[in-house]
Amino acid sequence: MTGHAPRPGAAPVSRMITAQAALETRMLLRNGEQLLLTAVIPTLLLVLFSAVDLVDLPDDGGADRVDFLAPGILALAVLSTAFTSQAIATGYERRYGVLKRLAASPLPRWGLMCGKTCAVLVTLLLQTALLCAVAFALGWSPRGNALAVAALMVLGAAACSGLGLLMAGTLRAEATLAAANLVFVLLVFFGGVIIPLDDFPDGVRVVLELLPVGALADGLRDVLRDGAGMPWGDAGVLAVWAVLAPAAAARFFRWE
Amino acid sequence: MQSTGAAAPAVVVSGLVKRYGATTAVDGLDLTVGAGTVTAVLGPNGAGKTTTVECCEGYLTPDAGRVRVLGLDPVKDARHLRPRVGVMLQAGGVYPGVRAGEILRHMAGLHAHPLDTAELTERLGLGPAARTPYRRLSGGQKQRLALALAVVGRPELVFLDEPTAGLDPQARHATWDLVRALRSDGVTTVLTTHLMDEAEELADDVAIIDGGRVVAQGTPDELGRGGAADVLRFAGRPGLDLVSLRAALPAGSEVTEPSPGSYRVTGDVGPRMLATVTAWCAQHGVMPDRITTRRHTLEDVFLELTGKELRP
Numbered sequence: 001m002t003g004h005a006p007r008p009g010a011a012p013v014s015r016m017i018t019a020q021a022a023l024e025t026r027m028l029l030r031n032g033e034q035l036l037l038t039a040v041i042p043t044l045l046l047v048l049f050s051a052v053d054l055v056d057l058p059d060d061g062g063a064d065r066v067d068f069l070a071p072g073i074l075a076l077a078v079l080s081t082a083f084t085s086q087a088i089a090t091g092y093e094r095r096y097g098v099l100k101r102l103a104a105s106p107l108p109r110w111g112l113m114c115g116k117t118c119a120v121l122v123t124l125l126l127q128t129a130l131l132c133a134v135a136f137a138l139g140w141s142p143r144g145n146a147l148a149v150a151a152l153m154v155l156g157a158a159a160c161s162g163l164g165l166l167m168a169g170t171l172r173a174e175a176t177l178a179a180a181n182l183v184f185v186l187l188v189f190f191g192g193v194i195i196p197l198d199d200f201p202d203g204v205r206v207v208l209e210l211l212p213v214g215a216l217a218d219g220l221r222d223v224l225r226d227g228a229g230m231p232w233g234d235a236g237v238l239a240v241w242a243v244l245a246p247a248a249a250a251r252f253f254r255w256e
Numbered sequence: 257m258q259s260t261g262a263a264a265p266a267v268v269v270s271g272l273v274k275r276y277g278a279t280t281a282v283d284g285l286d287l288t289v290g291a292g293t294v295t296a297v298l299g300p301n302g303a304g305k306t307t308t309v310e311c312c313e314g315y316l317t318p319d320a321g322r323v324r325v326l327g328l329d330p331v332k333d334a335r336h337l338r339p340r341v342g343v344m345l346q347a348g349g350v351y352p353g354v355r356a357g358e359i360l361r362h363m364a365g366l367h368a369h370p371l372d373t374a375e376l377t378e379r380l381g382l383g384p385a386a387r388t389p390y391r392r393l394s395g396g397q398k399q400r401l402a403l404a405l406a407v408v409g410r411p412e413l414v415f416l417d418e419p420t421a422g423l424d425p426q427a428r429h430a431t432w433d434l435v436r437a438l439r440s441d442g443v444t445t446v447l448t449t450h451l452m453d454e455a456e457e458l459a460d461d462v463a464i465i466d467g468g469r470v471v472a473q474g475t476p477d478e479l480g481r482g483g484a485a486d487v488l489r490f491a492g493r494p495g496l497d498l499v500s501l502r503a504a505l506p507a508g509s510e511v512t513e514p515s516p517g518s519y520r521v522t523g524d525v526g527p528r529m530l531a532t533v534t535a536w537c538a539q540h541g542v543m544p545d546r547i548t549t550r551r552h553t554l555e556d557v558f559l560e561l562t563g564k565e566l567r568p
Binding site: 004006011015023100101 | 314335338340343345349354367369371410438441443
């Protein structure tokens with residue numbers, strides 16, 4: 001007897017999902033390039049555009065530049081983690097057979113998805129804490145209801161995750177890498193993050209406001225800068241994306 | 257879980273067909289794997305080994321035929337089979353940034369009664385690599401880690417797809433030792449390989465597959481006895497009297513001169529035949545040159561059955 005006698009069995013599902021969530025979170029946080037995307041770039045944009053008059057920001061009634069920027073940067077944080085980071089990581093996991101190998105483990109597929117969702121939420125929480133601390137240091141004075149902010153960000157994260165997984169599950173890993181980064185860069189400028197969507201011609205603005213990042217930045221700004229209650233219009237846009245995108249991902253995702 | 261004749265087979269594949277577009281990768285394959293045995297699926301590249309194994313693992317749905325693993329359908333009953341079956345893929349399957357020890361502990365944590373990961377790490381010589389990220393492991397370390405991941409959950413049945421490809425001799429022997437230990441503990445192992453010595457060394461049962469079918473199955477000894485004949489070759493002056501030589505040899509022997517001055521004797525190649533041939537040569541004033549005898553190996557059977565031309 002050398003101690004390998006068969007004794008098969010799956011761990012309890014709750015233990016599997018906790019373990020998977022912890023592993024996925026470590027993988028996301030350990031990746032240097034992803035950290036650049038999720039922490040360094042949003043922080044730099046926040047500091048840079050608060051300090052330097054590079055874009056013409058609206059100055060309604062003495063509102064500070066940071067009061068305009070912080071909600072947009074929080075929307076960008078959601079985009080970077082739930083969409084870009086997740087798409088790239090998952091795309092390469094698919095390419096390297098990680099998803100295939102896990103499919104043969106006792107962890108069910110929905111358990112893997114729970115793990116990934118937890119990883120995104122934990123990372124987002126850390127990002128939000130970091131970016132809020134930086135914004136406060138820059139003199140940010142947020143208003144509004146924290147619950148409305150949380151609801152908007154969760155809806156935005158669900159929408160972005162769905163789109164990220166849709167991309168990761170259908171394109172080649174290299175294509176996902178390129179496209180996810182491109183989308184990130186474009187939306188920094190065209191997602192209402194650092195440039196007000198009002199600066200764009202009406203036809204373009206309407207389209208940009210219907211994108212998840214545009215709606216999220218706009219909604220967060222309504223609450224955090226203008227002290228509005230729940231911005232139902234933006235929340236509605238986000239909710240539609242939050243249903244359609246994950247559904248499309250579930251429908252079209254190829255595991256190999 | 258010891259191997260007994262009465263135990264139900266661990267794997268039964270009958271009439272399996274799997275196509276990729278116009279290519280038929282597996283073409284009516286039958287295979288039975290006895291519980292508690294080590295079965296080697298041996299074949300050249302492109303023979304359909306991986307496709308067959310992936311049908312058993314539930315990754316692929318057969319186009320025709322039937323696959324039963326531990327009595328269950330690997331696709332429909334995947335949820336019940338997954339904890340009971342260990343899988344080692346041919347390449348990859350691990351997060352690039354995860355440390356070797358970390359992923360092994362993680363996989364252990366997905367099972368109810370896993371093996372001791374420290375001991376398994378030690379046994380496969382992965383101790384020094386335990387804190388190394390997967391992407392920086394050597395090819396051999398990646399292979400051994402994949403093997404560890406396949407067995408850590410204490411499965412009843414493991415599928416190893418080319419487990420020693422690219423390993424150095426030490427790592428190969430460590431892998432073989434682990435497979436033998438699994439066998440003695442009653443774990444059923446199905447391994448694919450194109451290495452004859454691996455099949456001869458490890459397997460209770462060998463299935464040689466080619467062109468998507470099993471072309472021979474049996475113990476390494478059984479396969480070695482049938483098929484290709486043993487052969488004795490020697491060189492001498494051209495045009496020896498073959499009729500006379502054949503008459504001197506035991507019944508059932510055959511002698512030919514495939515090219516002038518080169519002779520080939522088949523039959524029961526042993527000391528007696530060698531003595532007969534040299535005695536006959538002495539009588540006829542022939543100096544037999546470059547005498548070689550080759551008792552054929554699994555490799556000869558394999559090459560005879562699957563041909564010698566290179567595969568794409």
